[in-house]
Amino acid sequence: MMNALTPTVPQADPGAAYRAQKEEIDAAIARVLASGWYILGEEGRAFEAEFAAWLGEGQHAVGCANGTDALVLILRGLGIGPGATVATVSHTAVATVAAIEMAGATPLLLDIDPDTYTMDPDELLSVLEEPPPGLPPIRAVIPVHLYGQAADIRPILGPCREAGVKVIEDVSQAHGATLGEAKLGTLGDAAAFSLYPTKNLGALGDAGVLATADAELAERIAALRQYGWKRRYVSDLVGVNSRLDELQAAVLRVRLPRLEAANARRQAIAAAYDAALSGGPVSPPMRRPGATHVFHQYVVRSREREAVQARLKEQGVATAIHYPMPVHAQPAYAGRVPLGPAGCVETEAAAREILSLPIFPEMTEEQVERVCSALAAL
Numbered sequence: 560m561m562n563a564l565t566p567t568v569p570q571a572d573p574g575a576a577y578r579a580q581k582e583e584i585d586a587a588i589a590r591v592l593a594s595g596w597y598i599l600g601e602e603g604r605a606f607e608a609e610f611a612a613w614l615g616e617g618q619h620a621v622g623c624a625n626g627t628d629a630l631v632l633i634l635r636g637l638g639i640g641p642g643a644t645v646a647t648v649s650h651t652a653v654a655t656v657a658a659i660e661m662a663g664a665t666p667l668l669l670d671i672d673p674d675t676y677t678m679d680p681d682e683l684l685s686v687l688e689e690p691p692p693g694l695p696p697i698r699a700v701i702p703v704h705l706y707g708q709a710a711d712i713r714p715i716l717g718p719c720r721e722a723g724v725k726v727i728e729d730v731s732q733a734h735g736a737t738l739g740e741a742k743l744g745t746l747g748d749a750a751a752f753s754l755y756p757t758k759n760l761g762a763l764g765d766a767g768v769l770a771t772a773d774a775e776l777a778e779r780i781a782a783l784r785q786y787g788w789k790r791r792y793v794s795d796l797v798g799v800n801s802r803l804d805e806l807q808a809a810v811l812r813v814r815l816p817r818l819e820a821a822n823a824r825r826q827a828i829a830a831a832y833d834a835a836l837s838g839g840p841v842s843p844p845m846r847r848p849g850a851t852h853v854f855h856q857y858v859v860r861s862r863e864r865e866a867v868q869a870r871l872k873e874q875g876v877a878t879a880i881h882y883p884m885p886v887h888a889q890p891a892y893a894g895r896v897p898l899g900p901a902g903c904v905e906t907e908a909a910a911r912e913i914l915s916l917p918i919f920p921e922m923t924e925e926q927v928e929r930v931c932s933a934l935a936a937l
């Protein structure tokens with residue numbers, strides 16, 4: 560039973576992930592400290608090779624400073640910037656939209672499918688057919704695989720290819736999830752992964768990685784991330800500084816082999832929540848048929864969200880909202896970024912009703928049970 564001394568179940572706990580792997584991580588960090596080489600070295604190269612191999616045959620991976628930069632580097636590597644529109648969703652981490660503007664392009668924000676919270680492919684197909692007036696041509700689309708689940712990108716891949724529109728997957732919340740036979744991140748022209756500490760694959764600080772099957776694009780981006788250097792001190796391209804450091808790469812090498820098990824644990828926790836919610840007033844999240852969900856977040860929806868959140872809090876269960884304000888409603892973007900013809904109506908409704916329950920692989924059985932009994936009592 561809950562009493563005043565029972566600690567709250569946190570919504571996420573990156574410290575628990577470190578403690579669970581302390582020996583291996585400490586050894587990896589000590590190895591880098593002793594090596595005397597801290598940026599773009601053997602650890603980074605090994606992580607890139609291991610990540611590319613994990614993702615799939617023929618993939619090339621380039622490490623960088625964070626997930627936002629991974630998107631910016633892909634856009635720049637593809638030559639997409641000023642004079643181009645990039646379609647994405649408003650229901651995402653602001654980083655997705657910020658990256659488009661950092662590259663100099665114009666974002667176009669589309670609505671979501673209300674069951675899976677991911678881009679409505681029909682709206683994308685309609686803007687490809689009939690581009691919104693007054694905008695530069697659409698050159699790329701960034702579908703976001705949200706909460707651990709694939710966006711419905713199969714219907715858009717063919718039309719995008721025909722129209723010369725690049726598909727850049729934002730896989731920052733879905734490392735290891737699949738759509739059909741394919742791992743997310745292998746379906747489009749390139750893919751960006753944030754490796755922020757709370758992501759399914761996370762570093763102990765900022766980190767990111769991008770992947771593509773296009774070897775030339777990977778090579779160009781590898782130069783762009785370090786001042787445009789292909790050889791030392793000579794900039795063949797106008798680049799930036801967005802490097803992955805050796806400490807983070809070494810930590811990620813400890814964690815990559817454990818990702819599948821960590822995702823399986825997230826799925827088991829999700830199944831326990833499904834059972835606890837069954838027959839109650841709040842429905843479990845929908846799963847896209849033919850896809851695997853890796854539960855970066857377990858998101859429920861309720862018109863009485865604030866009441867549900869308060870009742871869970873009373874039971875010692877922390878929750879979060881991802882995200883409470885759509886990008887197009889945020890002060891820096893409101894009235895300025897163009898929306899698609901659907902006007903982001905479903906996005907706004909979702910932002911009012913969604914709630915993310917605690918989910919992280921190191922949750923103890925006792926913590927899971929505590930959340931389940933709070934859910935069963937809703």
Ligand SMILES: *Cc1c(COP(=O)(O)O)cnc(C)c1O
Binds near residue numbers: 767
């Ligand atoms: C976390 C996240 C990002 C940004 O990653 P950073 O590493 O914080 O730059 C981009 N897109 C999505 C969907 C994310 O969840």
